[in-house]
Amino acid sequence: MTKPAPDLKAVIMAGGSGTRFWPLSRRKSPKQFLPIAGRKTMIEETVERILPLIPYRHILTVAGRDHTRTIKRILPKLPAKNALVEPLARNTAPSLILATASVYLRNPQAVVIVLASDHLITDPVLFRRKLRAAAAAAAARECLVTFGIPPAFPATGYGYIHYRRDAPWKTAGDSFYPVLAFKEKPREKQARAFLRQGGYYWNSGMFVWRADVFARKLEEHAPDYFPFWRRTLEALRSGSPARLKSVFQEMPATSIDYALMEKARGVVVCEGNFGWSDVGAWSSLYDVWTRDRAGNALHGETLALDTSGTLCFNPGKFTALIGCRDLIVVDTKDALLICPRSQDQRVKQVLEHLVRSGAKKYL
Amino acid sequence: MTKPAPDLKAVIMAGGSGTRFWPLSRRKSPKQFLPIAGRKTMIEETVERILPLIPYRHILTVAGRDHTRTIKRILPKLPAKNALVEPLARNTAPSLILATASVYLRNPQAVVIVLASDHLITDPVLFRRKLRAAAAAAAARECLVTFGIPPAFPATGYGYIHYRRDAPWKTAGDSFYPVLAFKEKPREKQARAFLRQGGYYWNSGMFVWRADVFARKLEEHAPDYFPFWRRTLEALRSGSPARLKSVFQEMPATSIDYALMEKARGVVVCEGNFGWSDVGAWSSLYDVWTRDRAGNALHGETLALDTSGTLCFNPGKFTALIGCRDLIVVDTKDALLICPRSQDQRVKQVLEHLVRSGAKKYL
Numbered sequence: 012m013t014k015p016a017p018d019l020k021a022v023i024m025a026g027g028s029g030t031r032f033w034p035l036s037r038r039k040s041p042k043q044f045l046p047i048a049g050r051k052t053m054i055e056e057t058v059e060r061i062l063p064l065i066p067y068r069h070i071l072t073v074a075g076r077d078h079t080r081t082i083k084r085i086l087p088k089l090p091a092k093n094a095l096v097e098p099l100a101r102n103t104a105p106s107l108i109l110a111t112a113s114v115y116l117r118n119p120q121a122v123v124i125v126l127a128s129d130h131l132i133t134d135p136v137l138f139r140r141k142l143r144a145a146a147a148a149a150a151a152r153e154c155l156v157t158f159g160i161p162p163a164f165p166a167t168g169y170g171y172i173h174y175r176r177d178a179p180w181k182t183a184g185d186s187f188y189p190v191l192a193f194k195e196k197p198r199e200k201q202a203r204a205f206l207r208q209g210g211y212y213w214n215s216g217m218f219v220w221r222a223d224v225f226a227r228k229l230e231e232h233a234p235d236y237f238p239f240w241r242r243t244l245e246a247l248r249s250g251s252p253a254r255l256k257s258v259f260q261e262m263p264a265t266s267i268d269y270a271l272m273e274k275a276r277g278v279v280v281c282e283g284n285f286g287w288s289d290v291g292a293w294s295s296l297y298d299v300w301t302r303d304r305a306g307n308a309l310h311g312e313t314l315a316l317d318t319s320g321t322l323c324f325n326p327g328k329f330t331a332l333i334g335c336r337d338l339i340v341v342d343t344k345d346a347l348l349i350c351p352r353s354q355d356q357r358v359k360q361v362l363e364h365l366v367r368s369g370a371k372k373y374l
Numbered sequence: 375m376t377k378p379a380p381d382l383k384a385v386i387m388a389g390g391s392g393t394r395f396w397p398l399s400r401r402k403s404p405k406q407f408l409p410i411a412g413r414k415t416m417i418e419e420t421v422e423r424i425l426p427l428i429p430y431r432h433i434l435t436v437a438g439r440d441h442t443r444t445i446k447r448i449l450p451k452l453p454a455k456n457a458l459v460e461p462l463a464r465n466t467a468p469s470l471i472l473a474t475a476s477v478y479l480r481n482p483q484a485v486v487i488v489l490a491s492d493h494l495i496t497d498p499v500l501f502r503r504k505l506r507a508a509a510a511a512a513a514a515r516e517c518l519v520t521f522g523i524p525p526a527f528p529a530t531g532y533g534y535i536h537y538r539r540d541a542p543w544k545t546a547g548d549s550f551y552p553v554l555a556f557k558e559k560p561r562e563k564q565a566r567a568f569l570r571q572g573g574y575y576w577n578s579g580m581f582v583w584r585a586d587v588f589a590r591k592l593e594e595h596a597p598d599y600f601p602f603w604r605r606t607l608e609a610l611r612s613g614s615p616a617r618l619k620s621v622f623q624e625m626p627a628t629s630i631d632y633a634l635m636e637k638a639r640g641v642v643v644c645e646g647n648f649g650w651s652d653v654g655a656w657s658s659l660y661d662v663w664t665r666d667r668a669g670n671a672l673h674g675e676t677l678a679l680d681t682s683g684t685l686c687f688n689p690g691k692f693t694a695l696i697g698c699r700d701l702i703v704v705d706t707k708d709a710l711l712i713c714p715r716s717q718d719q720r721v722k723q724v725l726e727h728l729v730r731s732g733a734k735k736y737l
Contacts, residue, residue, distance in 0.1 A: 314727050331724040331735045333713035342710055350696035361694040364677050373692045
């Protein structure tokens with residue numbers, strides 16, 4: 012007898028503040044709302060990527076009030092009730108308790124697919140096949156599924172998932188490896204050891220679980236959080252934003268990795284070899300954008316003389332680059348950034364400076 | 375018996391197109407109309423520098439029709455009839471024949487002081503003392519006076535004046551050296567030889583002559599031009615712009631150096647040690663602007679992290695520079711330039727590109 016296909020719900024987390032793409036991304040227009048990795052905004056691309064699998068009525072977003080207004084504007088087909096508003100920004104554990112509880116109230120056995128709103132996937136066909144397999148595994152095996160990315164280099168900017176390579180479950184045509192441990196962002200030496208040893212994936216932050224299984228795992232392995240789960244359900248049933256806010260105020264602001272995934276049993280990882288990038292900084296966009304023969308990724312009317320390895324984002328304006336090597340140049344209406352590609356992490360120092368100096372208009 | 379002080383007239387040449395400060399300078403707003411080397415536009419600074427010596431009613435400007443409109447707006451105190459309009463842009467010989475003829479019609483014995491509208495003088499007191507001495511020499515000795523700049527390095531971007539060091543005339547408390555030859559812009563090897571030998575100045579393009587002496591020198595040493603001098607006088611007397619235009623159409627478009635100074639006898643040079651700069655390119659402005667401890671010359675709200683030797687002009691906008699070395703960064707409403715300081719001469723390649731590609735709006 013064929014099992015019925017699971018009831019899939021996508022939860023798109025869109026609360027990120029996206030400071031690393033300053034000066035293009037701002038407090039009010041973070042990365043997920045910008046068309047930087049394709050023709051449409053990243054959140055639109057995220058939705059369109061899953062639409063063949065999940066219709067709008069089963070797609071939910073989670074974000075703060077301001078971002079939710081933007082989401083409704085960008086995604087007019089999203090049912091209003093599916094745009095969940097976090098009363099406070101409290102990291103991913105509270106967001107996902109809220110989102111999973113919302114799904115639970117519709118159908119406790121529905122499968123929740125947790126996605127970021129600002130990641131890039133270059134092979135959407137494989138991505139959807141993997142999601143379908145992960146949903147089937149989560150539904151049938153009552154496990155928490157996570158996606159692990161084959162590490163391309165010893166990154167220090169991602170958490171890692173240590174898994175057992177020798178004993179995968181085979182479900183729905185895919186392999187699911189038992190997770191041994193979640194490792195926080197390592198130092199470079201440790202990251203290199205992970206790659207040498209093998210059996211490590213980057214933690215993509217994408218998860219798949221059945222709503223009722225998520226609740227049970229919380230009860231069994233994250234007893235500190237379970238009361239909040241119940242109170243969140245009650246607040247949602249009551250329809251009282253004030254009650255939900257008081258739950259959020261008390262909930263510890265931790266990541267779902269720390270609150271649940273690290274502690275739970277029955278966590279498995281599926282290889283996310285579908286061309287994932289979290290597009291975490293300007294140099295990641297440089298990797299993603301089309302480049303000319305000299306390795307320049309130029310958006311805008313640009314003359315590049317004796318210039319190579321340079322990303323220039325300056326649409327609506329003429330840019331002349333002479334003798335530039337491996338630069339990031341980003342020009343917007345009120346702010347300009349010039350930075351070597353290798354130093355794009357220092358953009359956060361600029362933001363710190365703007366906060367310190369009270370120049371909020373540039374944030 | 376004390377001689378009467380000569381009747382001084384200043385002629386400020388303001389026809390330059392100033393392409394070397396792109397994207398700040400444009401066809402319609404060349405360097406002389408920009409406040410780049412001081413608080414006011416360069417032409418205003420030029421006028422204010424000589425006002426203690428020469429009142430507005432004795433200051434004339436020479437430029438094309440469009441530039442003259444700008445001059446009248448920038449210099450509202452300049453008498454309208456003193457803003458001479460060149461019917462065509464035909465290099466400096468026609469401009470100075472027109473200007474000197476205009477002065478001649480007011481007073482043939484008036485002394486004409488020819489100045490550029492876009493040069494910087496850091497010691498205006500000494501400058502005025504030198505102008506007074508040169509005017510006295512030009513009036514009394516009936517010679518053509520030019521100012522030579524002590525060469526600071528073997529520049530290939532200036533013409534040179536070769537002079538006799540051993541036999542200066544002493545007049546009005548200054549020394550005037552007989553000119554042996556005008557040398558066009560040399561190659562670097564030759565420039566180095568000039569500096570090694572001594573007896574060479576940079577040609578500043580500033581001249582002092584009595585109007586009637588200028589006419590006589592043309593007649594004696596530049597007979598090809600003398601008929602144009604007479605026809606220019608007639609056209610000015612007639613007040614017919616069409617007549618003046620037809621004179622300009624026929625006059626050879628050459629520099630006054632080539633047309634007259636090189637050929638004339640009785641040309642002397644006075645040392646222009648008053649802190650002259652023609653501010654010929656962005657790196658010259660870098661030399662002139664105030665710099666911070668890291669050697670950055672920053673105009674605009676700028677955060678410079680680990681950045682040195684960089685000129686950044688971006689007023690009205692916030693700029694973040696990270697890890698930049700010896701760059702020129704110039705941001706305007708519709709165009710952005712990024713270029714190593716050592717390559718600022720290549721700005722002309724950008725302009726060539728814009729002409730070739732028909733992108734005239736950026737010129």
